[in-house]
Amino acid sequence: MKAAFAQRDAEKSYGLDGDLLTPVPWTLPVLRLAWNAAKRDVAPWWDECSKEAYSAGLDQLARALKNFTDSRKGKRKGRRVGFPRFKKRGKARDSFRYTTGAYGPATDLYVKLPRIGRVKVGEPMGALTSRLADGRERLGGATVSRTAGRWFVSFTVGADRDVPERPTRRQRTGGTVGVDLGVKHLAVLSTGETVANPKRHAAALRTLRRASRAYARSKPGSAGRRQRAAGLATIHARVANQRRDGLHKLTTRLARSHDVIVVEDLHVAGMVRNRRLARAVSDTGMAEIRRQLTYKTVWYGSRLVVADRWYPSSKTCSGCGWRNPSLTLADRTFACQSCGLVIDRDLNAAINLRHLVAASTSETVNARGADHKTRMSGRVAGKREPGTAKAGQTRSAGAQVPAA
Template identity: 45%
Template sequence: MDTPPFRAERKRTPAEQGNELGFAARTEAWTSQERVNYNQTSAMLTVWKKTEELAHLNEVSSVPLQQTLRHSQTAFTNFFAKWARYPHFKSRRKSRKSAEYTTSGFRFRDGKLTLAKMPEPLDIVWSRPLPEQAKPSTVTVSQDAAGRWFVSMLCDDPSVTPLGAKGNAVGIDVGLDHLLTLSTGEKVTNPRHERKDRVRLAKAMRNLAKKTRGSANRNKARLEVARIHARIADRRRDGLHKLTTRLVRENQTLVIEDLTVRTMVRNRTLSRAISDAAWSQFRSMLEYKAAWYGREVIAVDRWFPSSRLCSACGTVQDRIPLSVRTWTCGCGTTHDRDVNAAKNLLAAGRAVAACGAGVRPQRSTPGGQSAMKQEVSRREP
C-alpha cells in the first residue's frame, strides 16, 4: 500500500481557529501598510460567527476566543515597537493546545470548577490544595503532546512571603558528572533522567518510524513516544523543584555562573547530556523562588576563570583540560576542580554584593608576572 500524500495534523481548537483568522486579517492589512487593532479583530470575530462555515465557534465560550485575539494584539504591539520579530504560529502537531478563561468565563465554588457553556463541573484531580479563600483570576485548560489534560489557576497565595534573613551564602557550580557542586563541598548527583529511559525511548521511536503517515497506528505510536518524553520531563522538573526550594530556604545569597546554554548545546558530543541536566530551567526556578522568598541570586560573568583560579592564593593556571578533575597549585594546595570553582564563584559573588560592581574575568595573576612588569616600568628612570 502506497503512503498517502498527506501528513496527519491534529484538529484545530476553536481558539486556534479564531486566532488564525485574526492573524490572517492582520497580515493582510500589514501587506497593505495598514494596521488592525484588537477592537477591529473582535468585531470581525462577531461577523465570522454568523457565517455558515464558522458557526461552530458559537458552541464554545467567547472568552477563550477573545483571549487569543488579546495575545495576538500583544505580539503585534511588541513587533511594531521593535521588541520582537513578526509573529508566527507554532507547530500544530507539536504545540500545546490551550484555552484561557478570565473571571467571566468560569465559576469556582466549593472547590469545583465550571467553565462557561459546560453543564457540570470538571472532574479534577488536584495536584495540591489551593490557598484558603483563593479567588482565581484566570484559568487555563491545556492538553500536552501526551494527551494529558491540565488546569492551571492564577491566584494570589498569601503563604508565599519573604523568609527570615540568613547569613548563609553559597557558590553553585553546575556540571555533568555531578549536577551541582556547592562551595561547602557538597555534590549533588546528576540523576540523568533521559539516560534511564533511553532504551525505552529508542524502541518507541523505531516503532513510530515504521508506521504509515496519517494512520491510526502512527498516532498511537506518537502518543507512546510523547508519554515517555513527558515522564522524563516530569521527573526532571520534580527533582529541580525540590533542589531549588532547599537551596533557597537554606541560603540568603546564591551565586551561579552566567552560562550560555543555547551555545553550549551546539556541541554534538555533550548536547544530549547538557539538555538532560536542564541548567537553564534550574536557574529560572532559582531566580523566581529567590524573588518570592527575599533571597538574592548573583550571576558571575561566564568568562570568569573559576576552574583555573586557585581559591587559596589567587593564581590563574594557563589551561586545565576537562578530563583533569583534581589539580595542585604552585602554593601546594590541591583542589577538586568543581569545589574550587564553586568557592571562587562565591568569593566573586560576595565582591559583587559588597561593591555593587560586575564580575569581570581576571586576565592576569595578582602579584604575578604582569604585576612585576608594571612595577619595573614604574621604577625605571
Template identity: 35%
Template sequence: MITVQRAYKYRFYPTPEQAEQLARTFGCARYVYNHFLKVRTEAWYETQKRVGYNDTAKQLTALKKQPETLWLQEVSNVCLQQSLRNLDTAFKNFFQGRAKYPTFKKKQARQSVRYTTSGFSYRAGRIKLAKHKEPLTIRWSRRFTGTPSSVTVSKDSAERYHVSLLVEEDVAALPFSKQETGIDLGLTHAVITSGGKKVNSHHYFKQSEKTLARAQRHLSRKQKGSANRAKAKLKVARIHARIADQRLDFAHKLTTQLIHENQVVAAESLQVKNLLKNRSLAKAISNVGWHQITTMLAYKAQWYGRSFVQIDKFYPSSKRCHACGHLADAMPLSVRQWDCPACGTRHDRDVNAAKNILKAGKAILAGADKLREHENTTAGHAGG
C-alpha cells in the same frame, strides 16, 4: 510576608462531553491565533501597517458573524480574546528581541486556552468553565489559599489534561540563615556547591533511551493516518512526558533545598541555547536542565526572602585560585584537579569554581547594596 502570584497545576479527567467541548475550544482558539497572525503579517508586508490588539479584537467580532465562521460562537469568547492577547504578547517579545517571529500553532502540539474571571466560576472547591454544564473532575494534589484570578486548561501530546490556577498568596520569608553557597553547574554532577557537595545528575533520558528508541521504530513502521500510528505516536509522547516530569521533579526538589538552606545562592550565567548547539554535549545539557534550575532559584529566592545572583558568563571561575586569586593561563576540561603555582593550594576544579562564583556573587550584592544606600541618601537630601 509578601504577596506573590503562584500557579498551581493539577491533573483533571474530563467527561466525553467536556473533552468534546474542550477540543472545540482548542480548535477555535488556535484558528483565531493563526488567522490574525496571517492578518498582521500580510498587513505589514503589503502596506507596512501595524495591526494591534484593539484592531484584531474589532475584527474578531466581525469574523464571528460571518456565515463560514459562525462556529466560533460555540465556545467562550473569553478564550478567543485571550488568544489575541497571546498573539499580541508574542509580537511584543519579537519586537523587543526576546523571541523569534511568531509561528502558526499546530493541532498536533500542546493545546491550551486561558479563562479569566468572567469565563469560569470557582465555588466550594469546584471549577466550572464557560459553555460547560458540569464542573471539572480535578485531582487536588496540593492546597492553595485565595481565589483563582485565571484558569489555564491544557492538553499535552500525551493526551493528559491539566488545569493551572493563578492565585495571589501571602508568603512568609524563611528564617535568616548564616549559610551561603556558590553553585557550579555540571554534567556528571548537576550541581557542585562551594561547600564541596556534589549532586549527581540523574540521567532520566538515558534510562528511557532504549524504550524510547523501540517505540520510535514501531512508530516509523506504521502507515500515516492509521489508528495504529496514532496509538504508537501516543506511546512515544507518553515516554517523553514521563522524562519531562522526572526532570521537573528533580529540579524542584534540588532548588527548594538550596533556597531553604542558604541565605545567598550564587550561580553562573550560561547561554544554554548556544551551548545546545554543541552536538556532543546537547543531550547531556538538556538532561540536566540548567536553565530550569536557575529560573526556579530566581523566583523561589524572591518568594522566601533569599538572595540569588548570577555572575558574568565570562568570569574565569575555573581558572582562578580562590585562595590567592592567581589566574591560570589555560584550563582544559580534561583537568579535574590542579595545583596553584602561586600558593600551592590543590583544587578540585568544580569546587574551586563554585567558591569563586560565591565570592563574585557576594561582591555583586555588596555593590548593589552600596548603590541602593547611596540612592536613598541622595533622595533624603533632595527631600530635605
C-alpha cells in the same frame, strides 16, 4: 494580515505619507474588531465554544506581533523574532485560557468551566478552595491544557505573601554558598557537597528510541499511529516530570538552608550548539534551576546573586587567585602553579563563586531573588569561561491540577 503588512512595506518604499498607508490589525482591540466582523463568515460554529478561547488566541497574537515589531525596530533584546506562524494541530501545545466568566473550583474534587461545565479532577483541591473561601487568595485566570493525552487545569492565584526583610535562621545551616552547575554532576556546592545528575533523558533513551521507531513505521492516519504517538508522548512527559521534580527539591533546599546563593550566568543557548554536549546540557535543566531560585529566594528570605558571564570561576585558583587561561573542558582537576593547590575543577569554581560575594562591592544590595549580577573589574581580554550566558527569564506559574 501578512498581505496588509507587505502592502504597507511597499507603500513605505514608495514614500507615501503615514496617513495614507494601508492599516494593519496589530493591537488587541483592532484584532478583536476584525474577528467580530469576520467570525460569522469564516467560523459559523464560533458560538459553540467559549469566547475566551478566541480572546486568548487574539491576545497571544497581539503579543507576538508586538514582539515582532519591537525586534525589527531594535526595541527588544535577544535574538531576532520572526513573524508569527500558525500553530499546527498535534505539533504545538494545546491550551486555552479563561479570564472572565464562571470558572474556578466548584468543590474539592470538581472545577467549573464556561461552556464545559463541571469536570472532576484527579487531585483534591482542599488547600486551594479553603484559601479562596476565606479570602486569602483570589483567582486571576485559568488555563486548560493537554499534555500526553491528559488535560490539566492551571489556576493563576493572587495572594498576599509575607516576604521577610532579612533571611530567617529557621532551617538554615549555612550562610553563602556557591553553586557550580554542570553535566557530570548536576550541581557542586562550595561546601563540598555533590548533587548527582540523574540524567533522566539518558535513562529513558532506549525506551524512547523503541517507541519512536514504532511510531515512524506505523501508517499515517491510522488508529495504531495515534496510539503510538500517545505512548511516545507519555514517555516524554514522564521524563520531564521526573526532571522537574528533582530540580524543585534541589532549589527549595538551597533557598531554605542558605542565606545567599551564588550561581553563574550560564550561556545555555551557546552550550547546546555543541553537538557533543547538546543532549547532556538539555537533560540537566540549568535554566530551570536559575528560574526556580529566582522566585524561591524571595519566598524564603534568601538572596540570589548571579555572577558575571565572563567571570573565570573554573580557571582561577580558589586559594591564591592565580589564573590558568589554558584550562580546557577536558581538565577535570585544577592544579595551581603558584600555591600548589590541587582540587576538583567544579569544587574550585563553586568556592570562587562563594568568594565572589565577599569581594563584590555591591554585596549590601538586597537582590531579594532578582537577577542581581556582580560585575568584576579587571577582566582579561579574550579570556572567558566557555559556555556561559543568560539562562532564561523569570515567569510566574500557577498551581496545576490534572483533570480526571
